[in-house]
Amino acid sequence: MSDYPAVAIKGVSKQFKAGITALTGIDLEVQPREFSSLIGPSGCGKSTLLRIIGDLIEPSAGIVEVNGKPAHRARLDHDYGIVFQEAVLYDWRTVSKNIALPLELLRWSREKRAARVRELLGLVELEGFEDHHPWQLSGGMQQRVAIARALSFDPALLLMDEPFGALDEMTRERLNLELLRIWDASGSTIVFVTHSIPEAVFLSTRVVVMSARPGRIAGIVDIDLPQPRTGRTREEPRFFELVTEVRERLVAGGAELEGAA
């Protein structure tokens, strides 16, 4: 592992052309191997911040470094993989070929690609589906393909933008556990955007709470739940304490929560 933080954000702000200030004065460091969640009310700029880390959007001010290099360089070096809320699979490619797409761009040989795809299919438990097309898969399976694709070139950093937001509760909880297993197996750093408080607490080592527009960091909650997390973790008193703490930070940051007084 490098001596640099996985992500270093210094004084980042973002104004869109329409005059909307999405983010202001963001300072944040994510250490290697950390699982950080960004949580906040809709419109707080958490997805924008994730895209700035990925150099998919330019910040209006401030510096972003990934693995000790400018975000732009890091993108060109394939330092991160990204997963969106929708799987964004390429319909004309089979499961295998979707997973192998980044490897094609990296000019891996056919044999190396095939071996890596087999490994990843095992990791996301999709053996037997390699020749299926995306339309033949359920939403949860599609998202697992998207995760395998993001992990294919073994990036040090995984950026995830509400990856389970469109899934039903049961699928979501199962994929939460799978993601933790993958995180453990791959040794990567994860920055995870969500609007679900229990999900953020369950998955993360650290929850970054953001305030409503313009987005600022309203507080950081360290999640000291024991590893590895299991289905039982959600039933521990400490889990509920931390959920409450994150919720209170959200309210203090100006989020209007239903039933919050």
Add this chain to the structure above:
Amino acid sequence: MSLALVQRRVVDWAPALLVFVLGIAAWQGLVAAFNVQEFLLPKPTVIGQTFWDERVSLWHAGIYTFKEALGGFALGSGLAIVVALVFAAFRPLGTAFMPFAVAANAVPIIAFAPIMNDWFGLLNPFSKMAIAAVLCFFPVLVNTLRGLTSVDPRAIELMHSYAAGRTSVFRRVRIPASLPHLFAGLKIASVLSMIGAIVGEYFGGPTTALGVTILNASAYSNFPVAWAGIVLASAFGILFYGAVALAERLSTSWDPSRRDFHAE
């Protein structure tokens, strides 16, 4: 194909087949019952007999005209695809030219047929190909360009995250994503190319051409031959459309919008 699938196909097509048979029977019956003159509308049996008697000359005429249509289709569609790629790659160019392409799409291009005959020569098959090509060009251009440019922005964003270059985005995302649109254009063009060739021949062409055969047969009151020619022209048009539709099926079987419901 499994037996169950064959059965389903038969059931699917049975109503259309029934309508066809009843339609022909009604045509035959009505023409006989009301004693309709042959120059107005011949009986299907007479057209069928003529078709058989004249099969050699009709077939040669049909092939001659179909070759013109095919040539025009290839020329017009090929050029349209190249132009669509250029417009998609250099957006300002597309913005400047597309309004004219859309406007031209509404022009009755067939009106240019006599001019084309004048330019390239009445007996030169290229004059008919040129008409068919111009007819094919605009629908293929408009549809293909729409396909190339209306790609899900997140699909492009994902390619940026992999640091993929422009060529790679075109090859791996824009072009495959545009295939359903391209085929929508090609299907329209397949029908238009046959129309273009036949109508072009109505303005003059060699006697070996199907359009000229139909025109001359009508002029000399040989209506069963004219009708047989029309039937053959229709058959070529339908077969050509079917071939393009088959190519579409084979190359875009992955397209979710072509599915009625999702699998298990």
